[in-house]
Structure formats: C-alpha cells, structure tokens
Amino acid sequence: MSNRYSINKFDNSKLTLMVLLGGVMLSTTAFAADTNPQASAPANTMASADLPVFARVGKNIITWREYDATFTSMNRGKFYHGKPPEAEIAAMQREVGNKLIANALLLHEAERRKLKPDAAAVDKKIEQHEQRYANDAQWQEARVQVLPLLTKQWQEESLLNKLEKLVRDVPPPKEAQVRQYYTAHPDKFTEPEQLRVSIIMLKVDPSSPSEVWGQALAEGLDLVAQIRAGGDFEELARDRSDDANSAERGGDMGYLHGGMLSEAAQEAVDKLQPGETSEPIRVLEGIVIVRLTDRKLPKLSSYETVRERARELWLREEGERVWQLLIERLKKETPIVVDESRYLPLPGVAGGTVVPKVQ
Numbered sequence: 381m382s383n384r385y386s387i388n389k390f391d392n393s394k395l396t397l398m399v400l401l402g403g404v405m406l407s408t409t410a411f412a413a414d415t416n417p418q419a420s421a422p423a424n425t426m427a428s429a430d431l432p433v434f435a436r437v438g439k440n441i442i443t444w445r446e447y448d449a450t451f452t453s454m455n456r457g458k459f460y461h462g463k464p465p466e467a468e469i470a471a472m473q474r475e476v477g478n479k480l481i482a483n484a485l486l487l488h489e490a491e492r493r494k495l496k497p498d499a500a501a502v503d504k505k506i507e508q509h510e511q512r513y514a515n516d517a518q519w520q521e522a523r524v525q526v527l528p529l530l531t532k533q534w535q536e537e538s539l540l541n542k543l544e545k546l547v548r549d550v551p552p553p554k555e556a557q558v559r560q561y562y563t564a565h566p567d568k569f570t571e572p573e574q575l576r577v578s579i580i581m582l583k584v585d586p587s588s589p590s591e592v593w594g595q596a597l598a599e600g601l602d603l604v605a606q607i608r609a610g611g612d613f614e615e616l617a618r619d620r621s622d623d624a625n626s627a628e629r630g631g632d633m634g635y636l637h638g639g640m641l642s643e644a645a646q647e648a649v650d651k652l653q654p655g656e657t658s659e660p661i662r663v664l665e666g667i668v669i670v671r672l673t674d675r676k677l678p679k680l681s682s683y684e685t686v687r688e689r690a691r692e693l694w695l696r697e698e699g700e701r702v703w704q705l706l707i708e709r710l711k712k713e714t715p716i717v718v719d720e721s722r723y724l725p726l727p728g729v730a731g732g733t734v735v736p737k738v739q
Contacts, residue, residue, distance in 0.1 A: 435477070435718045437484040444722075451476045470724035477718060483540065485710040490539040495546075497538035505534045547706055548699030553691060562683050562690045569686045572638055575649060576674040578631035580616060581623035584666035596667040600660030604669055607657050613671050622666070631671065645670055 434447040454476055459468070509530065513519035519526075553561070562569060580603060582596045603620060607613050614630025621627040641649060645668060648658040652672040660667045683690070 437716050438714045440484050442480050466724055467727045470726050473723045482707050490543040495542050497535040502534045547703050550698045553694050558691045561694045566680055569681045571679045573678050574635040574676040576635045577633050578671045580621040580669040582667040583622040597660055600667040
C-alpha cells in the first residue's frame with residue numbers, strides 16, 4: 381500500500397495504552413484537554429501542527445489521531461484474520477469517517493437536549509476497568525492521566541445510547557399501519573419452499589485418487605439403475621448408504637429449506653418431481669443419490685398468525701428511519717469540512733473523491 385494512504389502510527393504512549401487496554405476511541409475534546417494547554421479555548425482553535433485535523437463539524441474538530449485510533453480498533457475487530465484488500469480498506473476508511481462525524485453531531489444534539497450520562501453505568505465501567513488492570517504496571521503508571529479520558533469516553537457513549545433510545549422510541553403503529561406493512565412486505569412473512577429428500581451417500585475421502593472416485597461413481601450408477609428398475613430406495617439406503625443418521629431411516633433427511641443442500645445437489649433436486657431419483661452427484665463428502673419425496677411450495681402466512689411479528693418489524697424499521705433522518709438533518713444543518721487526502725480511492729471511481737483539505 382502506498383505510504384500516502386497508510387494510517388499513522390501512534391507516537392503518544394497514553395493514546396496507545398488506551399487502545400490496548402480498552403479499545404477506546406478518544407473524544408476530540410478530551411484528547412485536546414490532555415495534550416494542549418489551550419484546552420479551555422473554543423474547539424475550533426485547538427488544532428495545531430502536531431494535531432492535524434481530519435474534520436471540522438460545526439465548532440468541533442476531529443483530529444487525525446482520533447481517526448487513527450478508531451480505524452485501528454475497527455480494523456482489529458473486522459480484519460483480525462490478516463491484511464484486507466485495498467477495496468475493503470477504502471470502504472472502511474469512509475465508514476470510520478462517517479461514524480466519527482455522526483457521533484460528533486449526535487453528541488452535540490444530546491447536549492442540546494440537555495441529556496445526562498448514566499452516572500451509575502459509567503461508575504460501574506470504571507470499577508470493572510480498575511479491577512481488570514489492578515495488577516497492570518503500565519496501567520498504574522498512566523492511570524491518573526488516562527482514566528479521565530476513559531471516563532469521558534464512557535460518558536459520551538452513555539449520551540449517545542440515551543439519545544438513540546429516545547429517538548428510536550417511536551409511537552406504536554395503528555392496526556392499519558401494521559396491516560399495510562404486512563401487505564407491502566409479503567417476502568418477510570412467506571414460509572420458504574421446503575423439500576423432503578432421501579439420500580444414499582457413498583463416502584469418499586476428498587484426497588482420494590481419481591480411480592477411487594470412479595469406483596464410487598460406478599457404484600452409484602448401479603444403485604440408480606436398480607432403483608429405476610423397481611428397487612426399494614429405503615432398503616438400498618439402509619444397506620448401502622454411508623450416512624449413518626439417515627441410513628437407519630431409509631435415507632430420509634426430513635424437510636429441508638433452500639441452501640441446506642450443496643449447490644450441486646440442490647441443482648439436481650430442483651429438476652426432480654416428487655418420487656423421482658437423481659443421477660449420482662459428486663459432492664465434497666463423496667457420491668450422493670438424492671430422491672425427492674415431497675415439495676412444499678412457498679406459503680404466505682396469514683396476517684393473524686404473524687401480526688405481532690409484523691408490528692415488531694414495523695417498529696424496528698420506523699425507529700431506524702427516524703434515527704437516520706435525524707443524522708441527515710444534523711448533517712444538513714451543520715457546516716462540515718473533511719480532509720479525505722488519506723483515503724484510498726473507491727473501486728470504479730477514477731482518482732477517488734477529491735475533498736478540500738481542512739485548514
């Protein structure tokens with residue numbers, strides 16, 4: 381990856397400690413108060429040469445250090461298995477930026493509404509953190525400086541949670557609204573197709589040579605010929621199938637939903653009518669013969685049986701709608717300037733998005 385787009389390494393030991401100990405993302409004001417003697421000055425005057433600004437949101441700033449800490453924390457949680465592709469990094473860069481900007485807007489809105497953090501919940505987090513790192517020398521050394529920052533972070537989380545709960549707590553829908561939702565979203569209340577199948581499995585180790593697979597296929601062809609000549613599928617399954625669970629039931633697997641069969645087996649079953657048997661199919665476990673016993677077509681559940689679920693879905697989606705509307709309104713009402721100079725370009729967007737640098 382080009383150095384231009386790499387995330388800066390932390391050169392502040394307290395910031396690193398916070399990320400390591402708590403996975404905490406610094407609030408801009410808290411970080412500035414800890415590192416800048418002008419912390420009491422208005423937020424828009426706090427940026428300095430050693431604290432480059434990622435975004436200005438109204439009168440508040442978000443530093444690149446805060447962005448880097450948040451990116452690092454999210455990267456660890458999302459891509460713990462290794463280095464992600466650049467396209468995914470580009471998407472996550474924007475996700476982190478949008479999250480930080482939205483949080484800044486929402487914290488301001490929470491303060492405007494005169495919401496207060498849940499003091500008891502914050503105190504409990506402090507207590508748990510103290511207990512967890514009671515014997516950690518690094519924590520004890522930095523505790524006096526870092527604990528206030530952690531406390532402020534938890535207070536902000538509490539404020540955001542309170543605001544979100546308040547906004548999402550929409551009035552319950554009227555009966556007509558629930559019924560209209562049910563009518564408009566039949567896919568949410570339709571039982572998927574169910575297939576009742578029976579199998580004969582001839583297991584083959586995936587690493588077996590081709591001649592072993594060939595022998596299993598020849599055996600499968602012989603079994604299919606016997607079945608189509610009038611042989612009893614259930615009896616053959618009990619005698620010849622290597623799948624112990626289904627063999628004792630004559631190969632019966634019960635009713636299965638779409639996606640429960642392998643792609644090759646599903647493709648074969650889709651072509652069968654009840655009572656028909658497939659050709660031998662190669663799957664990961666070996667060679668399988670599938671018999672379709674019954675097919676239940678998708679069925680729309682009656683309104684009466686899913687009314688409560690429809691109501692819950694309506695409440696959830698309406699809560700999400702008003703929450704997103706609030707964020708969009710705050711974005712429109714608040715001057716926002718973002719420095720996207722470190723963003724990787726999104727795939728398909730020539731040169732990436734050009735945004736003026738924050739001054």
